[in-house]
Amino acid sequence: MTVLCLRRPDDWHLHLREGAGLAAVLPDTVARFARAMVMPNLVPPIVTTKDALAYRDQICAALPLGADFQPLMTLYLTEETSPTEVLRARESGAVHGMKLYPAGATTNSESGVRTLDGVYPVLDTMAEQGFPLLVHGEVTDPTVDVFDRERIFLERHLVPLQRRFPDLKLVLEHITTREAVDFVCETPPQVAATITAHHLLLDRNALFRGGVRPHHYCLPILKRALHRQAVLEAATSGNPKFFLGTDSAPHPRTAKERGCGCAGIYTAHAALELYAEAFEQCHALDRLEGFASHHGADFYGLPRNQAHVVLERVAWQVPEELPFGADRLVPFRAGESVTWRLRDQHCSHGKP
Ligand code: DOR
Numbered sequence: 001m002t003v004l005c006l007r008r009p010d011d012w013h014l015h016l017r018e019g020a021g022l023a024a025v026l027p028d029t030v031a032r033f034a035r036a037m038v039m040p041n042l043v044p045p046i047v048t049t050k051d052a053l054a055y056r057d058q059i060c061a062a063l064p065l066g067a068d069f070q071p072l073m074t075l076y077l078t079e080e081t082s083p084t085e086v087l088r089a090r091e092s093g094a095v096h097g098m099k100l101y102p103a104g105a106t107t108n109s110e111s112g113v114r115t116l117d118g119v120y121p122v123l124d125t126m127a128e129q130g131f132p133l134l135v136h137g138e139v140t141d142p143t144v145d146v147f148d149r150e151r152i153f154l155e156r157h158l159v160p161l162q163r164r165f166p167d168l169k170l171v172l173e174h175i176t177t178r179e180a181v182d183f184v185c186e187t188p189p190q191v192a193a194t195i196t197a198h199h200l201l202l203d204r205n206a207l208f209r210g211g212v213r214p215h216h217y218c219l220p221i222l223k224r225a226l227h228r229q230a231v232l233e234a235a236t237s238g239n240p241k242f243f244l245g246t247d248s249a250p251h252p253r254t255a256k257e258r259g260c261g262c263a264g265i266y267t268a269h270a271a272l273e274l275y276a277e278a279f280e281q282c283h284a285l286d287r288l289e290g291f292a293s294h295h296g297a298d299f300y301g302l303p304r305n306q307a308h309v310v311l312e313r314v315a316w317q318v319p320e321e322l323p324f325g326a327d328r329l330v331p332f333r334a335g336e337s338v339t340w341r342l343r344d345q346h347c348s349h350g351k352p
Pocket residue numbers: 015041106107136217218219220249250263264265
């Protein structure tokens with residue numbers, strides 16, 4: 001049997017939600033990852049350090065007994081966010097980034113930023129403090145084709161922003177296009193990107209395979225094959241600017257399967273296994289550990305984890321549904337198989 005032993009990875013982009021939903025999904029992440037950067041797009045959003053600390057307490061209270069897991073918190077940038085809040089966040093040691101949602105770009109982004117100029121004083125402080133900006137990089141202009149929203153965001157907003165704040169630490173989240181890969185490669189080391197498993201494994205045909213597939217709807221939306229190829233090449237290149245961020249985003253089944261379904265794909269139940277599949281397709285399993293367990297920690301200036309996880313090349317079937325508080329959710333690959341399986345126990349001394 002093929003076995004892979006990796007330093008325990010981190011998930012640098014995760015949606016955990018709250019309450020019973022949080023308690024239902026958290027064990028999936030904890031089984032695989034030592035830390036996760038937790039997104040702040042709750043209702044109402046996490047806008048202050050105080051909110052973030054309370055949310056962190058809620059997550060810690062929901063952790064399975066004896067779990068070794070650290071939630072890394074983020075703040076939701078609004079036009080009301082003050083530079084002082086950045087200082088408070090930094091001092092807390094618990095908040096590791098500020099998330100920029102263009103207003104209206106995605107789930108619960110209504111309180112996001114309408115004009116970037118308005119948040120320049122906050123960005124100045126962030127650049128001074130080395131405090132990272134995590135960017136949902138899509139324009140919200142309804143006249144722009146949904147498949148072009150990332151590319152146009154780069155041209156209209158991100159390139160000028162990066163020039164105006166060359167020292168700002170910036171993570172372009174869940175990249176989906178060749179243009180985003182090029183932007184990250186061409187900018188200095190303080191610019192990096194996260195990549196999801198679903199954008200590595202699917203192109204936009206997956207939205208319409210035999211009929212409309214709401215469980216493959218996410219934002220940024222899946223792109224054509226040539227973009228998937230560029231993102232796969234970036235992830236498997238060994239370039240430390242690219243690292244793992246699942247963007248696992250649970251929604252109740254009923255919220256996905258309706259006239260106007262929500263964006264978000266749940267991958268936490270098989271996250272590392274799915275990345276292993278993608279890397280194996282590219283004959284790059286030897287690069288998985290860097291992408292999953294080294295690059296992100298190094299970028300954020302956090303120590304690499306000490307423990308290890310083991311993956312076995314044994315196929316298993318994903319359930320049709322998973323519990324999600326009072327609801328159910330439909331996980332990625334529901335009713336289908338995943339090639340790699342997580343072994344329960346950690347290997348004892350680094351290598352099996
Ligand atoms: O597909 C997505 N779902 N993209 C996002 O940006 C947000 C996320 C969510 O919170 O559901």
